[in-house]
C-alpha cells in the first residue's frame with residue numbers, strides 16, 4: 273500500500289451545550305450535534321474534518337468512509353467519485369442537520385465535505401504548508417466574522433437561566449450585540465429573524481442602527497415571510513441593511529422580492545447546490561450567495577462557487593451552523609483564499625462554551641472580529657483526544673440523535689407549528 277493511501281477512517285459523533293436560540297422553525301435544543309472525521313494514512317498522518325451529527329448523516333458518512341479506504345490523499349477526484357458511488361442508491365432524505373432550513377443541498381456534496389477537508393489537512397501536513405496555500409494562497413491573513421444575534425429565552429425550560437439572559441425585544445438584542453462586540457470586536461451584525469412579527473424585527477434592526485451607527489447589519493428570517501411582507505420589510509429598512517437574507521421561500525419568490533426592494537438579497541436557502549445557480553441567475557433572485565463548505569462539497573468546491581459568483585457578478589458571503597474548531601479553521605482557510613469574499617462571514621462560535629471543543633486551545637482566537645489564519649501545516653489545529661472522548665460521552669448521554677428545533681419547541685408549546693411563510 274502506497275504511503276499516502278487512506279488506511280483508516282474514524283467517525284465520532286459529539287454533543288456540545290447549546291443555548292435556547294430561537295428561529296423560525298423552533299428553538300435550539302440543549303445540545304448541538306457534530307461528527308468529527310479522522311482520516312489516517314499508511315505513513316501515519318492524520319487529517320481532520322467536521323460535519324453535521326444527525327443519525328442519517330452519520331450512516332452516510334460511514335458508507336462513504338468504508339468506500340474511501342485505499343484512496344490516495346492527493347486524489348480528491350477519486351474520493352468524490354467513490355463517495356458518489358457509495359451513495360448511489362441513497363434517497364437523500366433526512367439527516368441534513370439544519371432543521372428544515374436547507375433541504376435541497378446535494379447529499380453527495382454534504383457527505384464528501386468533511387473527507388475533503390481531512391484530505392487537504394493531510395496534504396498540507398505532507399508538504400508542510402497550511403491549507404490556505406493549497407487553495408491558492410492567502411489574499412488576507414485575517415478573516416472577518418459577523419456577530420450573529422439570536423432572539424433567545426433566558427434559559428432552557430426547566431434549567432437555570434444561562435449567563436446571556438433573555439433577548440426577546442429590541443433592548444435585549446442591543447444588549448446581546450454589545451456583549452458580542454465587547455467580547456469579540458465584531459464589525460458587522462446579523463440578526464436571526466423570522467421569530468416575531470416583522471414589525472418587531474424591524475424595530476430591533478432600527479434599535480441596532482441607532483446604537484451602532486455605520487455598522488453593517490443583516491436580517492435573516494429564513495423564508496418566514498410572503499412576498500408582500502418581504503417587500504414591506506425591505507422598504508421599511510431601506511438604507512439600513514447591508515443585505516436581506518432569505519426573506520421568502522424559493523427562487524421565484526426571491527426574484528419577485530429582489531425586483532421590489534432597495535437592498536441586495538442574499539441566500540443560503542434557495543441556492544444551496546450547483547444546480548440551483550443557473551435558474552437563480554436567470555431569475556435574478558439573489559445578489560449574494562452564502563457559501564458553506566459543509567454542504568457545497570468542501571473547500572475546493574466552495575472555491576468553484578466563488579468563481580461562479582464572480583462570473584455572474586454575484587456577491588459572496590459565508591453561512592454557518594452551530595460548529596466547533598475544526599470547522600472554524602476550515603472556514604478561515606477557505607475565506608482567506610477567496611479573493612471575492614465581499615462580506616464578514618457568519619459564525620455561531622460565540623454560542624458554544626469556550627471550554628467545549630475537540631481541538632487543543634491556542635490557535636483560533638478572535639481579535640477585532642477576525643480570526644488569524646492558522647499558519648501550521650494543514651488546518652493548523654490539533655485534535656484533543658481527551659476532549660473528543662468527553663464530547664462523545666456527552667453525545668451518548670444527551671439522548672439527542674438528530675437536530676429537531678421544531679420538535680423541541682413543540683415539547684414546550686404543543687400548539688407550535690412550523691410554517692413557511694409564517695407572515
Ligand SMILES: O=C([O-])[C@@H](O)[C@@H](O)[C@H](O)[C@@H](O)C(=O)[O-]
Pocket residue numbers: 293294295370371373464492494540591592593594
Ligand atoms: O442556527 C440557526 O438557528 C440558524 O437559523 C441556522 O440553522 C441557519 O442555517 C443559518 O444560520 C442561516 O443563516 O440560515
Ligand SMILES: [Mg+2]
Pocket residue numbers: 492494517518539540541591
Ligand atoms: Mg441564512
